[in-house]
Structures are given as C-alpha cells and as structure tokens.
Amino acid sequence: MSLHIKDWKHVFKLDPAREVDDDALERICLSGTDAIIIGGSSNVTYDNTVDLLARVRKFVLPCVLEISTMEAIVPGFDLYFVPVVLNAGNTDWIAGQHQRALRDYGALLHWEQIVPEGYVILNQQSTVAELTEAKCDLTEEDVIAYARLADKLFQLPIFYMEYSGAFGNMSWVQQAARTLQGARLFYGGGIDNADKARQASQAAHTIVVGNAIYDDLGQALSTVAAVKYN
Numbered sequence: 001m002s003l004h005i006k007d008w009k010h011v012f013k014l015d016p017a018r019e020v021d022d023d024a025l026e027r028i029c030l031s032g033t034d035a036i037i038i039g040g041s042s043n044v045t046y047d048n049t050v051d052l053l054a055r056v057r058k059f060v061l062p063c064v065l066e067i068s069t070m071e072a073i074v075p076g077f078d079l080y081f082v083p084v085v086l087n088a089g090n091t092d093w094i095a096g097q098h099q100r101a102l103r104d105y106g107a108l109l110h111w112e113q114i115v116p117e118g119y120v121i122l123n124q125q126s127t128v129a130e131l132t133e134a135k136c137d138l139t140e141e142d143v144i145a146y147a148r149l150a151d152k153l154f155q156l157p158i159f160y161m162e163y164s165g166a167f168g169n170m171s172w173v174q175q176a177a178r179t180l181q182g183a184r185l186f187y188g189g190g191i192d193n194a195d196k197a198r199q200a201s202q203a204a205h206t207i208v209v210g211n212a213i214y215d216d217l218g219q220a221l222s223t224v225a226a227v228k229y230n
Contacts, residue, residue, distance in 0.1 A: 009034060010207055010227045011034055011037055011207070012031070013209065015039070015040035016044050016045070019214075022055070027217065032228055034062070034206075035063070037208065038065050039068055041127045044069055046074060053065075063077055065080050079115050084098070084116055084119060085120075086118050086119060087135045088134055090132055093131075116154075116157065117156065117160045118156040119160045120143060120146045122163050122189075123165060123189065125166075128162065140172050143175075146159075152181070157182070158184055158186055159180055161176060161188075162189060167191070168189050170202075170203040173200070177203060184205045187203065187206070191208075192211070193223070194219075194222040194225070195226070197223035201226070
C-alpha cells in the first residue's frame with residue numbers, strides 16, 4: 001500500500017455516522033481502491049470513529065481520518081487530513097478550530113502524518129455548506145483563484161473541490177487541476193456510477209466516492225475499475 005497521496009487515483013470515503021455492514025465493508029476494502037477516508041459532516045463521534053477504524057484495520061490499505069471535530073480525533077490512522085475551508089463564511093473553519101486544536105494538542109502531534117487540505121465547497125444545498133456557511137456563488141475565475149491560493153500562497157498538498165452529493169462542473173475541475181503545480185486536486189460529489197467516475201478522473205487527479213456506497217454499493221464498486229483499470 002502507498003501512503004503517498006500523489007499515487008492515489010481513487011478513494012472511498014466512509015461516514016462513521018452511517019451504517020455499512022461487514023460484507024459491504026469487505027467488498028469496499030478489497031475493491032482495489034487506493035485508500036479509505038473516514039469522515040463526515042455531522043454526528044461524528046469518538047466512539048463511531050474508533051469503531052469504524054477497527055473494522056477497516058482488518059484490511060491492508062491506507063486509512064485516513066478527515067478531521068471535522070476535535071472530539072472525534074482518534075489515534076491509529078495512517079494519515080490525518082485537516083480541512084481548511086477556503087470559501088467558508090464562518091472563519092472558524094479557516095483557522096479558528098485549527099488554532100484551538102494546536103493549542104491543546106500541538107505538542108503531541110506527529111507532523112509527518114498531518115496533511116492539510118484546501119477545501120472549496122460548491123454545493124450550496126449541502127450539509128457541509130450550511131455548517132461552514134460557505135460562499136458557493138462562485139465563478140470559474142473564483143475557483144481558479146482559490147486553486148492558486150491553496151497551491152502557491154498556502155502551499156497546501158491537496159486542493160479539494162467538494163460538490164457534496166451533486167455532480168459538479170468537470171470543466172471547472174479540469175481548469176483548476178491544470179492551474180495547480182504542486183498540489184493534488186481531489187474531487188468529490190455525485191460520483192455514483194462508472195461513467196461519472198471516468199469523467200471525474202479525466203478532470204481531477206484523485207476522485208472521492210462517498211454517498212454511492214450507501215445508495216448503490218454495486219455502482220460504487222464499479223467506479224474503481226473505471227478509474228484504475230481502463
């Protein structure tokens with residue numbers, strides 16, 4: 001398995017607050033995906049996070065915690081993704097929570113495991129947009145400027161375009177990816193079949209498949225081969 005995010009083309013994202021049975025989890029973890037991200041926007045707790053981690057750890061692939069709340073920071077993950085929501089209206093999601101986490105836990109962190117993500121949320125109707133009060137009425141030029149902000153000014157290793165449940169504008173994704181020189185573009189949102197996975201993977205560097213796992217597992221699993229073996 002590779003812990004180098006630049007090697008990842010396909011990632012499954014599991015929500016600790018949603019049910020996935022053992023058979024489904026085995027199929028997900030043995031699918032050929034490059035990594036599992038554990039994270040969600042609501043009802044994420046220490047207990048449901050540590051439970052899901054223990055189940056995923058039965059399989060040999062990278063397991064990442066995307067931190068959305070300090071109360072659910074669990075040891076034992078390979079990497080920890082830290083979202084910085086660049087278009088958040090609530091600045092707590094840009095630097096506030098991060099400063100408090102470093103105040104309380106900074107001396108204990110293993111920095112080689114920490115991977116900051118520059119997030120841009122693009123679906124106004126999503127839970128994460130409401131939570132962060134994201135300003136989603138953006139133009140293509142705005143998105144490209146955020147890509148440059150993440151890549152050049154902040155020098156973040158990941159620029160994440162999050163459409164959260166809706167399939168986004170692949171032209172914008174492609175233009176943002178072309179703008180990046182150091183960062184890797186992760187795309188998430190609405191990838192619920194192999195065709196959309198192919199479209200997204202042609203635009204982004206790494207695609208993230210989440211909701212489809214819970215809506216139609218067979219279609220979700222088909223996204224792996226569409227990206228990695230075609």
